[in-house]
Amino acid sequence: MPTDRKDESQDPKSFILAVPSKGRLEEKSAEIFSKAGLPLLRDGARGYQGEMAGNGSVKVEYVSAGDTAARLAEGSAHMGITGEDLLREEIADFDSAIHLVSPLGFGQADVVVAIPDGWVDVTTMNDLADVAAEFRARHGRRLRVATKYTHLTTDFFARHGADDCELVQSFGATEGAPSSGAAEAIVDITSTGATLAANNLRIPNDGIILKSEAQLAASLKANWSDKARAAAKFILTRLEAYQIAKKQIKVCLRSTPNMGAANMRPPEIEQLQSNYGAKLVDISTGATDQGSSYTFILPVNQQAAFMDDMIGNQLFAIGEVSKPDFLYFQRCEMLERLLGRLV
Incomplete structure (x- = not known):
């Protein structure tokens, strides 16, 4: 016997993700999830059901932007994508019913x-x-x-x-x-x-x-079972790793033995972090004739000044810059903020 959508969302085996059913918002939602390693598999081009690759407990439902707000308000979806304007306009008890997980960078x-x-x-x-x-x-x-x-x-x-x-x-x-x-x-x-x-x-x-812009929002009225929380962790750790990586670069700097970088001390590294928002993620000290290497993560817009300082001032001989697709950290701030709102 089929169940209605309210009962479906209360099933501890289900995590309901409501996404836009058509238009640019649907395309951009699919794109950002795909780039975050979370491709959405829709049941046909015009189907209203789907799933998320890699996690069978996530059920995707394709609905209108207004219906997404209603689903989140009543708790029959755990998360959804819609404009912040609709959420704040249509949900009277917004502050107690909705948690804005992350802006998505489209639909402004x-x-x-x-x-x-x-x-x-x-x-x-x-x-x-x-x-x-x-x-x-x-x-x-x-x-x-x-x-x-x-x-x-x-x-x-x-x-x-x-x-x-x-x-x-x-x-x-x-x-x-x-x-x-x-x-x-x-x-x-x-x-x-x-x-x-x-x-x-x-x-x-x-x-x-x-x-306003498109937001990934969570319902504070949904049934946040252990299984639902695990699904949220699966989604948010990947989404946050993708979003962080979009704004960061990885820089590997190598020194020769006669360069000051070989003896870089914590206060100097702290100064780099203060000046450029650079985070030291790895140190490799080679043999006496090979120098040392330091790997930093820093904001994209700090690349030029950082490299001018490090290479131009002859602290390092070689600098390699790469663009990571994902950057994972031990703590997922998106998940922590969500869990902090759940009771």
Whole structure:
């Protein structure tokens, strides 16, 4: 007898991962998991079920972005990928229900307040609050703000004292509301601002409500059995190793016997870590006629300065740089943060 999805998620043998079912978000989700050594195997090009290679306890379900938020909110999925804007808008008890595991580097967009270009005296949210108060006094009604993001907008406007604004639910092209007369201002999501500009709208200086992107999020309401926690460890150790490696390089430096590097002491290494964020991961001291080698991991953007210092100042004779695909460390911070939220 088949079970419903709620019962399925409570099965200690199951770990439910909800991913986008179509479009760019689906493609980018599949790509990042594949690069992290966690390829997703979908049951057909349009199937709604799948699995994760290498771990039979992970069940992949392909759902819409909005459904992912709902699944995480109710605890019928352990983890899922969707935009942070949807999570914060649609989950009323966000702080107690959701843990943001990791931003994924795609799906970037901002939830913003947008006002007509003609409002030349309105540059901040305080200005907008003043205009709304004057509008209400003059017209006997509140200034209308069209949006799909009613919860985010309500909280943001309340923080800025814009109490004389009325939210109007938008079901279509929100950016067209001011020109059509349906509202005086809007709150919408934008990635480039081009659509706002095309509709003669602009963002106040402090009008960004949320800088959103695709997030790997975990439900704090799911059944986190030992098996589910083991699946989370399987996923997060690999994902973190991949994400760390994207931002780091490995540098192997070799010295000759007459170079100072052969006698490098801990204080000098600590200084390197302070200057360049370099982490010493290996020391090899050769025979007296061969010198020594030191292997460091450091941020990609520090490579040039680090090598100039090490080679240019003749501390080392040879420097080899490589780009690791994965960097594993004893502690997985993603996993530790998640486990710290689970009770």
